Amino acid sequence: MTSPHATGTPDQATTADGVHRVSVLLYSDDITVRDAVRAAAGRRPARDVEVTSWLECATADAVVEALDAGGHDVVVLDGEAVPMGGLGLCRQLKNEIFECPPILVLTGRPQDAWLAGWSLADDVVPHPLDPIALSEAIAGLARARVAAAG
Template sequence: MIQEAGRTSSYAPLRVLVYSSNAEMRMCVRKALGRMPDSGIAPLHFVDTATHAAVISMMESGSIDLAILDGEAAPCGGIGLAKQMKDELLQYMPIAIITARADDAWLASWARADAVVSHPVDPVELRGAVLPLLRSRMLT
């Protein structure tokens, strides 16, 4: 059974997990989205993670509204991690994957990613992919 973690307030920041073994990649994602990417959603609070264990721990807490995973992270890539989370976690939260090449989108789709963008991170492309996912997490 899939459960969706509930938000307690539409004013509370949306928590966005950014996973990459590369600190520069995490910074690029944060800069591309910014704290206020859209006036129709709450501000973003970024949670940086660099390890598989940290991602699983944060995702199991149910406090994450969106996960953005680096498909090229090492030693555990974001595509495999997305597949594991979609298969094993009971609560639903959207996952976006950044792939090394646009041709890798099929693999991210196989992992059931909700959005896929390719590297290098383009702010317009990333926002276009993740804003609908963030809007779906807001209280109505």
């Protein structure tokens, strides 16, 4: 049995012009997937959301350690990661992290969206990655994080 982890207190700041500055934790064992996510989302996934930092993790243990430390506003997990997929990891994080940041799961195909529901993911985007859908999902989760914190 695992014990609850530290809080996922938001580290984001909203500037006077209404721009939400966010830190994103990105998990995939595949560097090409991590590169594709960062390229698709870019630095500014929406006019009111700016990604100030990306923390890339290649193992599930690194994700848990990083979330224990706090300071991440949005989490993106690769559902196709090996040996621990993002769907199982998402469910674990949602059950263990107090005030877990919103999580976006990347699924292998659109038909896997129901698995994201089981995993307690806040949003889902299927492979192949659509840059618009990915950007909108990250921006939406960042906005939701601000609303929850405020």
